[in-house]
Amino acid sequence: MKSFDSNIEEYDYAMQHLKCGKRYSEYRPFITTQSFHSCTSRSRVYIPRFNRDFHLMSAGEYLALLRFEWDDRVTEIREQFPLDPRITNRLCSDEHMICPGAISGGRAIVMTTDFLVTYQQPDGTMSFCAYQIKYNNPESDDRRTKSKILIEKRYWESLGIQYDWILSSCFNKIYSFNLDYLFRYRCELEDRRTLPRLTTEEIECLSGKNMFGFRLCDLPPELIEKTSVLSASGKITFPIKEYRIQECPTGLFKLERTYDL
Numbered sequence: 001m002k003s004f005d006s007n008i009e010e011y012d013y014a015m016q017h018l019k020c021g022k023r024y025s026e027y028r029p030f031i032t033t034q035s036f037h038s039c040t041s042r043s044r045v046y047i048p049r050f051n052r053d054f055h056l057m058s059a060g061e062y063l064a065l066l067r068f069e070w071d072d073r074v075t076e077i078r079e080q081f082p083l084d085p086r087i088t089n090r091l092c093s094d095e096h097m098i099c100p101g102a103i104s105g106g107r108a109i110v111m112t113t114d115f116l117v118t119y120q121q122p123d124g125t126m127s128f129c130a131y132q133i134k135y136n137n138p139e140s141d142d143r144r145t146k147s148k149i150l151i152e153k154r155y156w157e158s159l160g161i162q163y164d165w166i167l168s169s170c171f172n173k174i175y176s177f178n179l180d181y182l183f184r185y186r187c188e189l190e191d192r193r194t195l196p197r198l199t200t201e202e203i204e205c206l207s208g209k210n211m212f213g214f215r216l217c218d219l220p221p222e223l224i225e226k227t228s229v230l231s232a233s234g235k236i237t238f239p240i241k242e243y244r245i246q247e248c249p250t251g252l253f254k255l256e257r258t259y260d261l
Contacts, residue, residue, distance in 0.1 A: 020082050042055075049069060075119070083110065149165065
């Protein structure tokens with residue numbers, strides 16, 4: 001493993017040689033499932049729409065990724081995105097905070113954001129939003145973690161990019177189950193030449209249902225495959241197409257400047 005004298009040197013190397021500075025299918029995350037050592041649920045997921053593997057460090061990140069993938073406005077997702085330490089180091093100094101990793105004489109680390117998402121607006125313009133995935137409200141975190149989130153927020157604000165945290169504990173469980181259940185069908189869409197058709201009786205059976213109130217696998221057996229394929233292709237207009245990530249709380253807690261970290 002290559003060693004670095006500073007987080008700036010490590011960041012520059014990653015951007016130039018590890019494809020962290022690439023875009024779209026060529027992008028590679030700063031942290032991968034192989035390099036991240038934790039007891040949390042890690043996963044590596046290939047999504048045909050974006051033509052690459054995604055490296056996810058928690059179950060919450062996986063569920064958030066599925067929601068982003070369903071959103072037609074999303075044109076690009078960059079997970080574990082590295083923050084330029086030239087900016088984060090300065091922000092830590094301005095806020096009188098110790099840089100993450102620099103406690104007890106250690107070397108400051110390169111900070112990352114869970115997701116940097118690119119949206120295409122109806123007029124064709126592009127916008128960006130950075131997301132931090134949290135299981136619970138950050139108010140319950142320790143002061144050090146709160147400080148990291150504050151620096152992350154200041155970082156994106158300085159670049160004019162919206163920043164939000166998302167509470168994965170507030171995701172609708174049935175909706176999350178259905179997204180996970182449909183993921184296989186989403187991945188197989190390119191291989192399907194034709195789509196199934198529903199009879200009048202089958203349409204009546206599905207009327208009034210939505211993705212938040214029932215699990216697709218609990219439908220009558222003869223309807224499961226048809227409904228799953230049509231849902232994955234967007235031909236059945238469940239509220240899934242109208243769903244927005246803001247179903248769960250987003251925002252950022254207030255944190256006063258602290259000096260005794």
